[in-house]
Amino acid sequence: MRTALLADIHSNLEALQACLAHARREGAGRFVFLGDLVGYGADPVACLEIIAGLAEQGAPVVQGNHDAACLGGILPDMSYTARDAIYWTRDQLGARERAFLAGLPLAVAEEDRLYVHASAEQPETWPYITGTLDAARALAATSARIVLVGHVHEPLLYFTTPGGNPRAFRPVPGVPLPLSEFRRWLVIVGSAGQPRDGNPAACYALHDPAAGTLTHFRVPYDAQAAAKKIIDAGLPERLAWRLIRGE
Amino acid sequence: MxxxxxxxxxxxxxxxxxxxxxxxxxxxxxxxxxxxxxxxxxxxxxxxxxxxxxxxxxxxxxxxxxxxxxxxxxxxxxxxxxxxxxxxxxxxxxxxxxxxxxxxRIAGDNLAEAAARAPLPVAEVVGLTAAVAAAVHDLHRQNVIHLDLKPGNVLLRENGTAVLVDFGLARHAELPDLVEEAFALPAGTGAAISPEQLAGIRSDARSDIFAIGVIAYQLATGKLPYGAPSTRSAMRRRLYIDPLPPCSLAPALPPWLQEVILRCLEIRPEARYATAAQLAHDLAHPQQVPHSERAARRHRAGPLVVARRWLQALSAPAAVAPTPAQHLSRAPHVMVAIDLDDRREAQAEAMRAALRRALIAEPDLRVTLFAALPEQPFGEESAPELAHGQQTAALIALRHWAAPLRLPADKLRTHVAFGSDTAGLLLGYAATHHADRIVVGARGHSALRRFLGSVSSRVVAEAGCSVTVVRPPRDNELTAAD
Missing domain, CATH: 3.30.200.20 (Phosphorylase Kinase; domain 1)
Incomplete structure (x- = not known):
């Protein structure tokens, strides 16, 4: 069954709905949420309602650093804007939402795949995969053939090479990539709710286990509406602008 | 199991x-x-x-x-x-x-069998090379570069169509490149590897043009232009030492074919044919190949030239279009259908303006001016001479039409076809010669064309490529009719 993988939704309801609708049109029968469901955006409760509903139907959901931050703590590692958004989000969440976020695992293994927010290596420290060495460490920390992560807001793939470091590949949207069985793959699925690669369209990945392929998609959505809600909610204005510009 | x-x-x-x-x-x-x-x-x-x-x-x-x-x-x-x-x-x-x-499983011969019989007659060299070029162009259009073309990797169907096999070193622009560059030797075959592949560049579609040149050289002379070196340093000799001109090995080889082969083998990719389609087009129209110094060459370049190339080989290669698709988009084959009976200067100028714009956006384009003449109603004996005379007059008229564009000789080709079905002739030529775009006037001027129906509307409906229908800013005839 085709599985849509969404990461870094960050309370962006418009982007979440657009990605889910797009994925269903592409034949997705399952969803996986790779963390950072909330933080930054203006619709944490509405997003969590959709995601918790899909989780009840069996969708794996892992916890991201912003999800964990909403549960408490003083957040010394976060930027001021991110921290402001977390404090705002904490006020919005009720007991039910907090319980859902608190119950999320850091990683879920399924067949030959591992779902985790940041990296398979020490996921609780939320390391960023920014190069081949990080990718090599992440792949070394697990035996799963395919590791699917979010956290870094740009879509990218790493694949192992015989006797060398993994190599990176920037996926072309809409082009299915055969994930060769003779290699291991680390897939950064890109951000649904806050893309930062200069392209404001929402990003998600679709895995087709029968065909052995993975496809990244870019989905245009009403970023203006999501940005306006951020400003109306009194969240930092910069969070609105970056949705429009995709940066 | x-x-x-x-x-x-x-x-x-x-x-x-x-x-x-x-x-x-x-x-x-x-x-x-x-x-x-x-x-x-x-x-x-x-x-x-x-x-x-x-x-x-x-x-x-x-x-x-x-x-x-x-x-x-x-x-x-x-x-x-x-x-x-x-x-x-x-x-x-x-x-x-x-x-x-x-x-x-392709039922047919391997091109290696033909290569073993080389040197082959000129017509056979031209036919086989054109078949390979057509196959390579079709591959490039799918955003794939083969990067390991050699006679053993080309099969021939019974109808003469070339089939490319063994994609173990190939590169698809939209998929990860899994080929290892870390192995001690560059990825490729010593006899046919291109200079830029030796520098580790695996994204230039013109590397395949180089390999076609090696195949054509081998078919024409029975010799490999650079031998079959097996070490990196021996392969690098092709960066500054050019092959013996094929005419010196096969004296019967016409100068135009030497021009074509040596252009494929140019060290700098930008000096080669921009596309395999342009190569195939030249092989089909030998009389229109403009001769450069390459056609007359009888010796290898002297030591001064070699020394200069050796120095140039040390510097970084020129930037390459990142994908074959982007490269091809700069080098389309544009066919221009010209109605020689149409005397409206505004119409001609509007069509030339379309070409001027294309020249800016698509610097490596090739233009073929196409005209159709009615078949000869004369007696059988005099028909060939009359047809020849008419064809010459038409070719001169086409060249005159294009003169204001000041196109370099290499970018301009002309073709005159005979027959009553103008649209059919145009569509057939466009399909055979991999046209990427047809430029056609909005409607024929002559009473005959009006009677037969619009050529442009049928071309738009049936062409396998884009069609630009050009109308002058103010079409007097149309205005009068309204």
């Missing part, structure tokens, strides 16, 4: 062995990287309308690490390309831990 007659991927399998449901008929070829078998489709399944071939890479102890990578790349790319110039992928999988893939 392999029986005890042999493990899949280690030694040759006996006839009757089943691999992935396919039944082995017999070993076809035992190559250094893989074994090829004739196989039958699984029982019960609808048999495909062509014979099948199974490829199993050598994976035993001591096999080359490139075997598996090459197989992986081929499996990935064959699944993405289609058309008459590549074998169709039927299935792939693995049995006993050994991967295999099943594809269409």
């Amino acid at each position: 392999a029986t005890d007659q042999g493990r899949v991927g280690e030694g040759p399998l006996a006839a009757g062995t089943e691999v992935g449901g396919f039944r082995i008929r017999g070993l076809l070829h035992e190559g250094g990287m893989a074994l090829l078998y004739a196989v039958d489709a699984p029982e019960g399944a609808a048999p495909p309308p062509f014979p099948l071939l199974m490829k199993i890479p050598r994976l035993g102890f001591g096999s080359h690490p490139g075997c598996l990578v090459g197989f992986e790349v081929e499996q990935m790319i064959l699944g993405r390309i289609t058309g008459p110039h590549v074998p169709r992928l039927v299935a792939s999988g693995s049995s006993d831990g050994a991967p295999w893939l099943v594809m269409e």
